[in-house]
Amino acid sequence: MTPLALSVVTIGGWGLVLGVLSGRVELVVVVLPLLVGLLRVVRTSPRPDWSVAHAVSSNRVFEGERVTVTVTVSAAQAVPLLELFEPLPPALRLVTGHTRGFFTLARGQEVHWKYEVECLRRGRVTLGTVHARLWDRSGLRAGETSLRVPWQLRVYPRVRPLRRLPRPRRTQISVGNYVAARVGEGLEPGDIRAFVPGDRVRHVNWRASLRLRRLFVTQYHQERNADVVLMLDTLTEAGAPPATTLDVSIRAAAALATAYLARKDRVGLIEYCGPFRWIRPDSGRAHHERLLEALLRADVMFSYVSQEVALVPRRVLPPQALVIAISPLLDVRFEKAVVDLAARGFDLVVLSPSPIPLVRRASRPTPSVDLACRLWLLERRARADTLRRLGITVVEWDPAEPLEAALGALSRPRRRGMVR
Amino acid sequence: MQHLSVVLALALVGYPLLIAPSTAIMVIGAVALALCCLGILFSTPVLVAGVVLALGEYALALWLWAGPLRLTGAVLLGVGLVVLLETGDNARRARHAARGPGVVTSQLRYWAVLGALSGMGALVLTSVARAASGSVRLPWVPAIAAAGAGVALIAIAIGLAGGRSLARD
Numbered sequence: 001m002t003p004l005a006l007s008v009v010t011i012g013g014w015g016l017v018l019g020v021l022s023g024r025v026e027l028v029v030v031v032l033p034l035l036v037g038l039l040r041v042v043r044t045s046p047r048p049d050w051s052v053a054h055a056v057s058s059n060r061v062f063e064g065e066r067v068t069v070t071v072t073v074s075a076a077q078a079v080p081l082l083e084l085f086e087p088l089p090p091a092l093r094l095v096t097g098h099t100r101g102f103f104t105l106a107r108g109q110e111v112h113w114k115y116e117v118e119c120l121r122r123g124r125v126t127l128g129t130v131h132a133r134l135w136d137r138s139g140l141r142a143g144e145t146s147l148r149v150p151w152q153l154r155v156y157p158r159v160r161p162l163r164r165l166p167r168p169r170r171t172q173i174s175v176g177n178y179v180a181a182r183v184g185e186g187l188e189p190g191d192i193r194a195f196v197p198g199d200r201v202r203h204v205n206w207r208a209s210l211r212l213r214r215l216f217v218t219q220y221h222q223e224r225n226a227d228v229v230l231m232l233d234t235l236t237e238a239g240a241p242p243a244t245t246l247d248v249s250i251r252a253a254a255a256l257a258t259a260y261l262a263r264k265d266r267v268g269l270i271e272y273c274g275p276f277r278w279i280r281p282d283s284g285r286a287h288h289e290r291l292l293e294a295l296l297r298a299d300v301m302f303s304y305v306s307q308e309v310a311l312v313p314r315r316v317l318p319p320q321a322l323v324i325a326i327s328p329l330l331d332v333r334f335e336k337a338v339v340d341l342a343a344r345g346f347d348l349v350v351l352s353p354s355p356i357p358l359v360r361r362a363s364r365p366t367p368s369v370d371l372a373c374r375l376w377l378l379e380r381r382a383r384a385d386t387l388r389r390l391g392i393t394v395v396e397w398d399p400a401e402p403l404e405a406a407l408g409a410l411s412r413p414r415r416r417g418m419v420r
Numbered sequence: 421m422q423h424l425s426v427v428l429a430l431a432l433v434g435y436p437l438l439i440a441p442s443t444a445i446m447v448i449g450a451v452a453l454a455l456c457c458l459g460i461l462f463s464t465p466v467l468v469a470g471v472v473l474a475l476g477e478y479a480l481a482l483w484l485w486a487g488p489l490r491l492t493g494a495v496l497l498g499v500g501l502v503v504l505l506e507t508g509d510n511a512r513r514a515r516h517a518a519r520g521p522g523v524v525t526s527q528l529r530y531w532a533v534l535g536a537l538s539g540m541g542a543l544v545l546t547s548v549a550r551a552a553s554g555s556v557r558l559p560w561v562p563a564i565a566a567a568g569a570g571v572a573l574i575a576i577a578i579g580l581a582g583g584r585s586l587a588r589d
Contacts (some may be wrong), residue, residue, distance in 0.1 A: 007509070026478075026493075026494035030497050083513070099519060273563065
């Protein structure tokens with residue numbers, strides 16, 4: 001029985017009672033149309049036949065982007081009043097339109113229902129459970145059902161452009177954006193010297209040769225690239241979605257990967273969640289997508305396993321690579337892995353998004369929370385100083401600030417352990 | 421639709437004031453109207469409470485007036501009551517929801533037909549009852565009426581509860 005049917009019965013009963021008690025027939029007459037109206041329920045309608053289909057403007061988006069969802073409802077038979085509701089997962093936020101709709105459909109009619117959602121958090125978002133309630137026109141009867149029309153949305157981490165990046169100490173002979181002091185093949189002009197047999201004609205500097213009446217050639221600086229390995233701590237996270245330490249770490253990793261790949265460097269990814277999961281360093285657009293795909297599924301996975309860095313193959317973690325470890329430094333296992341890497345002579349930078357502002361934002365401001373955060377800050381500083389004493393460069397990053405500001409100090413050639 | 425419901429609620433609480441204007445009726449009417457408006461916005465049970473109070477107001481007005489029968493007014497009030505309940509419930513359900521093309525038009529058409537049919541049905545039944553009351557004399561009339569009303573309500577409630585669901589397979 002719907003609430004309306006119950007209401008009709010209640011008011012009908014009340015009217016009859018008042019009529020009997022007061023002895024005024026008008027009160028019975030008032031509720032007569034109500035009770036006559038109930039006869040509509042007796043009339044049975046044919047079982048309606050309808051279906052729902054989804055279409056999205058894009059099924060691969062970045063965080064913060066909007067997607068228009070179009071739900072098409074079609075009916076093979078007339079539908080008096082159909083109520084549809086599609087609940088949204090926490091990763092999506094409704095921007096325009098409604099996730100609930102009422103439709104009246106004639107036989108063979110098709111209606112489109114649109115709403116727009118904003119993607120708040122990266123991940124694979126599966127939607128498509130539509131709850132339907134079929135009302136008769138009077139609202140006295142209703143039937144409920146749920147439909148599964150699954151559709152998936154891939155929300156990739158937001159990529160902020162980075163102009164200043166940690167400069168690798170070691171590069172390798174391969175075409176890249178780092179101009180080496182050595183001369184060789186490249187685009188960046190270096191010295192001009194006298195022509196010697198064996199020089200290529202295309203390197204002849206005609207302007208200098210004509211002026212000095214001798215052949216001169218231009219020498220070019222070698223252009224090199226580097227291997228960059230992003231090591232992501234997925235052991236634990238703090239804060240509330242969509243701004244946990246893991247979320248901001250993943251956004252930082254995506255931004256760094258994009259920026260280094262744009263410089264023609266080879267970028268690899270190691271996810272440390274107890275055991276290691278990795279992607280070999282490589283370059284190119286396909287590899288960029290591979291990295292984003294890996295970041296999409298990166299999540300905290302509880303594990304007692306704690307693997308050694310020595311188990312990571314050399315092709316995944318090349319000795320000359322710049323390793324950027326992104327971690328809130330909440331788990332000792334990750335710190336041990338970082339110390340191990342530093343001991344093996346890797347060019348290492350620890351980028352540490354601070355969990356304190358994120359936790360502070362997620363909790364109510366009270367004196368005890370304030371005190372706890374201050375103590376936590378002191379503990380984090382002590383931990384970072386311990387790592388710095390071991391010669392590891394630690395960059396502390398407040399996620400409320402742009403990543404580029406935190407990385408600014410690293411764009412110059414680094415001395416070990418000096419960046420704060 | 422909310423506007424239509426509010427207008428109907430206003431008519432429901434205003435009609436008793438036309439019958440017997442008094443402070444008590446006005447106060448009850450104001451409370452009933454407030455409850456009806458809240459119910460239209462938020463909850464059907466609150467709307468029912470408002471309507472129950474409005475019926476009480478109507479009963480009080482009739483008791484104070486103590487004049488001849490006003491059956492046409494009662495039928496019109498009943499039709500207004502039916503449409504108020506339907507529109508109020510529909511407006512509350514359709515709040516914060518998208519409405520497809522033709523939903524409002526078809527509902528308005530349906531309510532117009534419903535009002536006309538239920539009003540005509542009530543008038544026919546009233547006329548039949550009036551004709552029958554002239555020829556048939558029953559002992560214990562109030563008791564029979566009360567028992568009949570109770571039986572009718574229970575039958576309606578059972579009929580509604582046992583109705584077939586319209587759910588899609």
